[in-house]
Amino acid sequence: MESITWPELAARALRRQFPSEVDGIAGLADRIGPLQTQTARAAFLGLTARSTFADHASITAAYEDLTLVRGSSIRGTVHTSVRAVHPILDVLTRVGIGTRWRSQLGLRDSDPVALWESLDTFAAEGWRTPDELRAHQAAWLAARDPASDGDERIGRYLPFSHGSLIRRPLKGGWEGQGAPGYRTASALLGDRSEWYADLAAAVRAGVLLHVRCHGPSSVEDIAWWAGVGRKVIARAVDELADALVGRVGPDGRGYVEPLDSPDQAPADPAEAVPGVRLLPEFDALLCAYEPSARMRFVDPEHHRIMFSSANGLCRPPLLVDGRITGYWRLDGSGRTRALTAYSFAGTRRPPIAEVRRAATAVTRALPVRLSGVEWARHRD
Structure with a gap:
């Protein structure tokens, strides 16, 4: 393999x-x-x-x-x-x-x-x-x-x-x-009794959904995301073997994606998503994967900063060249807010112009106006 x-x-x-x-x-x-x-x-x-x-x-x-x-x-x-x-x-x-x-x-x-x-x-x-x-x-x-x-x-x-x-x-x-x-x-939304009657078919559909949207996926990734036992997911993956292609990941786990997945995907995350994106708290780049395998997107020490052990909340990720290198926040109250992007030490500091371009998506998403967009380093 x-x-x-x-x-x-x-x-x-x-x-x-x-x-x-x-x-x-x-x-x-x-x-x-x-x-x-x-x-x-x-x-x-x-x-x-x-x-x-x-x-x-x-x-x-x-x-x-x-x-x-x-x-x-x-x-x-x-x-x-x-x-x-x-x-x-x-x-x-x-x-x-x-x-x-x-x-x-x-x-x-x-x-x-x-x-x-x-x-x-x-x-x-x-x-x-x-x-x-x-x-x-x-x-x-x-x-x-x-x-x-x-x-x-x-x-x-x-x-x-x-x-x-x-x-x-x-x-x-x-x-x-x-x-x-x-x-x-x-x-x-319509009757769903047919789904209730065949739970195994629904689990297979869930596996296919995950690999289509988030793959390549390990059994551990899918089980964590679905909240379903690993053995149940592993059985479904085995039953779907003819529809999936597998590779061995750097952690020794098997990773699968749909058989018809295109091969033209770049090998470099920065080529896949260049520049800056301001993502929401609990974004799929974190929460669709088993925690130890999220290092494909974020360094483990930075992953610990993203989540609060006190209340279980997640900081909104700052994605730079396909990697989570910080977080961002809106300050103030009412319709006018200030946006600050925080980068972790040792990561690329994005030019403020890139952050400002990414911030336009925030004003399209929410009924707010930005009084300013600033950059800062994360401080422990």
């Missing part, structure tokens, strides 16, 4: 994540795959950083007409995807979190699937608030499993963190953190 280096892995993945030819918001979102969006602005920043046509109005319209849908899919974490992909994410979430729900709710006499079905029925007719879903879950547990003794602190988040619900802001814009409402996905 051929080998592949970290720079080659990065360049091939970057070519998938920053496609040169796409057809509108739906085409772009389909090509790059689900965006992790527990920070609501992330979808806006992620799409505008990858295109010249995406902007706040077009992304908002895509949410409103259900071209894009947001829900607690993939590891029970909020993601945005195109509507056609959502059933796959729903089933991956069910496969991955059933055991965790049983433990966290302390279920004794009931099954998580029955609770999910009850929540789906409750949220089928209209948008439900988190408090309404919590009350429904509490009443269901009291009636069906009164001996359950789960962690109340965790349990209060579970009613809306399974894949079959989608969410929208009940007030404020889609880019904000306004109060959310939840609705049963099948009520708006």
Whole structure:
């Protein structure tokens, strides 16, 4: 089996994540795959950083007409995807979190699937608030499993963190953190019982989705991203062997991508995505891969800086010549903000003109004006 280096892995993945030819918001979102969006602005920043046509109005319209849908899919974490992909994410979430729900709710006499079905029925007719879903879950547990003794602190988040619900802001814009409402996905997007009936097929579809959007991918990458056990993913990869091509990575793992992948991808990440891009927190270049394999995009010591161990938050990455070499932030409040890009020591300091060009994507993504764009070195 051929080998592949970290720079080659990065360049091939970057070519998938920053496609040169796409057809509108739906085409772009389909090509790059689900965006992790527990920070609501992330979808806006992620799409505008990858295109010249995406902007706040077009992304908002895509949410409103259900071209894009947001829900607690993939590891029970909020993601945005195109509507056609959502059933796959729903089933991956069910496969991955059933055991965790049983433990966290302390279920004794009931099954998580029955609770999910009850929540789906409750949220089928209209948008439900988190408090309404919590009350429904509490009443269901009291009636069906009164001996359950789960962690109340965790349990209060579970009613809306399974894949079959989608969410929208009940007030404020889609880019904000306004109060959310939840609705049963099948009520708006169509029946998905066929997916529920064949979980193995859905897992294979999830594997193909990952390698198409993020490949080359290892079993460990896909398992981490999907929140599904490694053995389940490895079985699916084996079943898809005729559709995949494999190489040995620099860490000794096998990496696969679709059999019809083009061979013209550059070997140098700087050629794949030259210049500066301002990416959102929890961007796929970090969160679509198992942590130890993210070094294709970021040095391990810099990866530790990107994530806060105190609150689990991620700094928005600064991508320079295809590599994460820092982060950026908006300072101030209201519509007028100041943007500062921070570079890690020992990395290329991008000219301020490059940062300013990249910052225009931020003003297309969000309803803000920039009072200034500055550069700084990260200080510990």
